[in-house]
Amino acid sequence: MERNRHLFWALFRSTFLISAFTFGGGYVIIPLMRKRFVEELGWISEQEMLDMIAIAQSSPGPIAVNASILIGYRLAGIAGAFCTILGTVLPPLAIITAVSVFYEAFRSSRIAGALMLGMQAGVAAVILDVVLNMAAGVVKLRKALPILVMLGAFAAVRFLQISAPGIILTCGAIGAAVAWRRQKLGGEQPE
Numbered sequence: 515m516e517r518n519r520h521l522f523w524a525l526f527r528s529t530f531l532i533s534a535f536t537f538g539g540g541y542v543i544i545p546l547m548r549k550r551f552v553e554e555l556g557w558i559s560e561q562e563m564l565d566m567i568a569i570a571q572s573s574p575g576p577i578a579v580n581a582s583i584l585i586g587y588r589l590a591g592i593a594g595a596f597c598t599i600l601g602t603v604l605p606p607l608a609i610i611t612a613v614s615v616f617y618e619a620f621r622s623s624r625i626a627g628a629l630m631l632g633m634q635a636g637v638a639a640v641i642l643d644v645v646l647n648m649a650a651g652v653v654k655l656r657k658a659l660p661i662l663v664m665l666g667a668f669a670a671v672r673f674l675q676i677s678a679p680g681i682i683l684t685c686g687a688i689g690a691a692v693a694w695r696r697q698k699l700g701g702e703q704p705e
Contacts, residue, residue, distance in 0.1 A: 521590050522597045524555075529582050529601030535631050540570075540577030542640045543602075545647065547581055557589055562630045564651055566645055663688055 532546045544567055551558045557564075566588070570580035579602055586598030613620055620626045652660050663685055670676040670684075 518590070518593075522593060525586055525590060525598040527554075527593055529586075529598045530605060531601075531654040533578070533602045534605035537637065539637075540579075540581070541644055542637055543578040544570075544581055545640060547578075547585065548647070551585055551589075558585065560651060562588070567648070572686075596668045601608065659688075659692065 528550050529547070532543055532550060536542050536546060548563050548567075552560055552563050566584040567577075570577050570584055573580045579599060582598040582602040583595045586594035586596070588594075590597070603626055649664060652664050655661075667681050667685060671678070672680055
Protein backbone atom coordinates (compact mmCIF):
# COMPACT_ATOMS: atom_id res chain seq x y z
CA MET A 515 0.00 0.00 0.00
CA GLU A 516 2.85 2.38 0.87
CA ARG A 517 4.48 1.68 -2.52
CA ASN A 518 1.20 2.49 -4.30
CA ARG A 519 0.87 5.77 -2.42
CA HIS A 520 4.37 6.80 -3.50
CA LEU A 521 3.69 5.75 -7.09
CA PHE A 522 0.40 7.68 -7.22
CA TRP A 523 2.05 10.74 -5.68
CA ALA A 524 4.95 10.53 -8.18
CA LEU A 525 2.50 10.28 -11.09
CA PHE A 526 0.40 13.20 -9.88
CA ARG A 527 3.39 15.36 -8.98
CA SER A 528 5.18 14.70 -12.28
CA THR A 529 2.21 15.53 -14.48
CA PHE A 530 1.19 18.47 -12.29
CA LEU A 531 4.64 20.09 -12.52
CA ILE A 532 4.93 19.43 -16.24
CA SER A 533 1.49 20.89 -16.87
CA ALA A 534 1.99 23.86 -14.54
CA PHE A 535 5.26 25.02 -16.05
CA THR A 536 4.66 24.59 -19.77
CA PHE A 537 2.97 26.87 -22.22
CA GLY A 538 1.70 25.91 -25.64
CA GLY A 539 -0.44 22.83 -25.28
CA GLY A 540 0.02 19.12 -25.71
CA TYR A 541 2.78 19.19 -28.29
CA VAL A 542 4.92 21.03 -25.77
CA ILE A 543 3.98 18.78 -22.83
CA ILE A 544 4.62 15.50 -24.69
CA PRO A 545 8.44 15.87 -24.91
CA LEU A 546 8.54 16.77 -21.23
CA MET A 547 6.49 13.69 -20.36
CA ARG A 548 8.86 11.64 -22.48
CA LYS A 549 11.87 13.08 -20.72
CA ARG A 550 10.37 12.47 -17.27
CA PHE A 551 8.91 8.98 -17.70
CA VAL A 552 11.37 7.53 -20.25
CA GLU A 553 14.71 9.19 -19.54
CA GLU A 554 14.57 10.25 -15.89
CA LEU A 555 12.41 7.58 -14.25
CA GLY A 556 12.84 4.80 -16.81
CA TRP A 557 9.27 3.61 -16.21
CA ILE A 558 8.34 3.51 -19.90
CA SER A 559 10.43 2.43 -22.88
CA GLU A 560 11.05 4.75 -25.82
CA GLN A 561 8.94 2.54 -28.10
CA GLU A 562 6.04 2.43 -25.61
CA MET A 563 6.14 6.23 -25.39
CA LEU A 564 6.06 6.57 -29.18
CA ASP A 565 3.09 4.20 -29.30
CA MET A 566 1.29 6.15 -26.56
CA ILE A 567 1.92 9.44 -28.38
CA ALA A 568 0.48 7.97 -31.58
CA ILE A 569 -2.62 6.72 -29.75
CA ALA A 570 -3.02 10.00 -27.83
CA GLN A 571 -2.74 12.03 -31.01
CA SER A 572 -5.23 9.94 -32.94
CA SER A 573 -7.78 9.81 -30.09
CA PRO A 574 -10.39 12.53 -29.67
CA GLY A 575 -9.55 15.19 -27.11
CA PRO A 576 -6.45 17.09 -26.05
CA ILE A 577 -3.24 15.16 -26.71
CA ALA A 578 -1.74 16.05 -23.31
CA VAL A 579 -4.75 14.68 -21.45
CA ASN A 580 -4.87 11.56 -23.64
CA ALA A 581 -1.15 10.90 -23.14
CA SER A 582 -1.39 11.41 -19.38
CA ILE A 583 -4.28 8.93 -19.18
CA LEU A 584 -2.31 6.34 -21.16
CA ILE A 585 0.83 6.81 -19.06
CA GLY A 586 -1.07 6.66 -15.77
CA TYR A 587 -3.03 3.60 -16.85
CA ARG A 588 0.10 1.84 -18.11
CA LEU A 589 1.93 2.43 -14.82
CA ALA A 590 -0.81 2.04 -12.21
CA GLY A 591 -4.13 1.11 -13.80
CA ILE A 592 -7.29 3.18 -13.47
CA ALA A 593 -6.14 4.86 -10.25
CA GLY A 594 -2.89 5.88 -11.96
CA ALA A 595 -4.83 7.31 -14.91
CA PHE A 596 -6.96 9.29 -12.46
CA CYS A 597 -3.81 10.68 -10.76
CA THR A 598 -2.17 11.72 -14.02
CA ILE A 599 -5.29 13.30 -15.47
CA LEU A 600 -5.78 15.35 -12.30
CA GLY A 601 -2.15 16.42 -12.42
CA THR A 602 -2.49 17.41 -16.05
CA VAL A 603 -5.77 19.35 -15.92
CA LEU A 604 -5.57 21.15 -12.56
CA PRO A 605 -2.86 23.71 -13.49
CA PRO A 606 -4.49 24.94 -16.72
CA LEU A 607 -7.88 24.99 -14.99
CA ALA A 608 -6.49 27.24 -12.23
CA ILE A 609 -4.65 29.46 -14.73
CA ILE A 610 -7.69 29.85 -16.98
CA THR A 611 -9.84 30.67 -13.97
CA ALA A 612 -7.38 33.38 -12.87
CA VAL A 613 -7.08 34.79 -16.38
CA SER A 614 -10.86 34.93 -16.77
CA VAL A 615 -11.15 36.95 -13.58
CA PHE A 616 -8.55 39.45 -14.81
CA TYR A 617 -9.32 39.19 -18.53
CA GLU A 618 -9.74 42.90 -19.20
CA ALA A 619 -6.39 43.72 -17.60
CA PHE A 620 -4.61 40.97 -19.57
CA ARG A 621 -6.26 41.88 -22.86
CA SER A 622 -5.13 45.48 -22.86
CA SER A 623 -1.69 44.91 -21.30
CA ARG A 624 1.24 45.50 -23.65
CA ILE A 625 3.47 43.46 -21.34
CA ALA A 626 1.13 40.44 -21.49
CA GLY A 627 1.02 40.75 -25.29
CA ALA A 628 4.81 40.87 -25.50
CA LEU A 629 5.10 37.84 -23.21
CA MET A 630 2.70 35.86 -25.39
CA LEU A 631 4.65 36.79 -28.51
CA GLY A 632 7.93 35.69 -26.89
CA MET A 633 6.39 32.40 -25.75
CA GLN A 634 5.44 31.57 -29.34
CA ALA A 635 9.14 31.25 -30.23
CA GLY A 636 9.69 28.91 -27.30
CA VAL A 637 6.69 26.79 -28.25
CA ALA A 638 7.97 26.50 -31.83
CA ALA A 639 11.36 25.32 -30.55
CA VAL A 640 9.81 22.67 -28.31
CA ILE A 641 7.57 21.38 -31.12
CA LEU A 642 10.63 21.18 -33.40
CA ASP A 643 12.40 19.18 -30.69
CA VAL A 644 9.47 16.72 -30.55
CA VAL A 645 9.51 16.29 -34.33
CA LEU A 646 13.26 15.67 -34.42
CA ASN A 647 13.18 13.19 -31.51
CA MET A 648 10.27 11.24 -32.95
CA ALA A 649 11.86 11.21 -36.42
CA ALA A 650 15.13 10.00 -34.89
CA GLY A 651 13.22 7.17 -33.21
CA VAL A 652 11.74 6.11 -36.54
CA VAL A 653 15.10 6.32 -38.32
CA LYS A 654 16.76 4.23 -35.56
CA LEU A 655 14.44 1.35 -36.48
CA ARG A 656 16.35 1.12 -39.78
CA LYS A 657 13.27 -0.12 -41.59
CA ALA A 658 12.29 1.33 -44.94
CA LEU A 659 8.50 1.30 -44.54
CA PRO A 660 8.27 3.43 -41.36
CA ILE A 661 10.72 5.96 -42.82
CA LEU A 662 8.78 6.13 -46.09
CA VAL A 663 5.48 6.50 -44.22
CA MET A 664 6.95 9.31 -42.08
CA LEU A 665 8.31 11.16 -45.14
CA GLY A 666 5.08 10.56 -47.06
CA ALA A 667 2.98 11.91 -44.18
CA PHE A 668 5.19 15.00 -43.99
CA ALA A 669 4.92 15.57 -47.75
CA ALA A 670 1.14 15.04 -47.67
CA VAL A 671 0.69 17.69 -44.99
CA ARG A 672 3.27 20.16 -46.23
CA PHE A 673 2.84 20.05 -49.98
CA LEU A 674 -0.59 18.54 -50.61
CA GLN A 675 -2.41 20.12 -47.63
CA ILE A 676 -4.04 16.79 -46.73
CA SER A 677 -5.76 16.93 -43.35
CA ALA A 678 -4.46 15.08 -40.30
CA PRO A 679 -7.47 12.70 -40.10
CA GLY A 680 -6.83 11.59 -43.69
CA ILE A 681 -3.17 10.93 -42.93
CA ILE A 682 -4.01 9.08 -39.71
CA LEU A 683 -6.52 6.86 -41.53
CA THR A 684 -4.05 6.17 -44.34
CA CYS A 685 -1.24 5.33 -41.91
CA GLY A 686 -3.63 3.13 -39.93
CA ALA A 687 -4.58 1.28 -43.12
CA ILE A 688 -0.89 0.79 -43.96
CA GLY A 689 -0.22 -0.51 -40.44
CA ALA A 690 -3.20 -2.87 -40.63
CA ALA A 691 -2.02 -4.19 -44.02
CA VAL A 692 1.49 -4.77 -42.67
CA ALA A 693 0.12 -6.54 -39.58
CA TRP A 694 -2.18 -8.69 -41.73
CA ARG A 695 0.74 -9.59 -44.00
CA ARG A 696 2.94 -10.52 -41.04
CA GLN A 697 0.21 -12.67 -39.56
CA LYS A 698 -0.44 -14.33 -42.92
CA LEU A 699 3.26 -15.08 -43.40
CA GLY A 700 3.62 -16.32 -39.81
CA GLY A 701 5.88 -13.81 -38.09
CA GLU A 702 7.83 -10.62 -38.44
CA GLN A 703 9.21 -10.00 -41.90
CA PRO A 704 11.98 -7.54 -42.72
CA GLU A 705 10.82 -4.34 -44.37
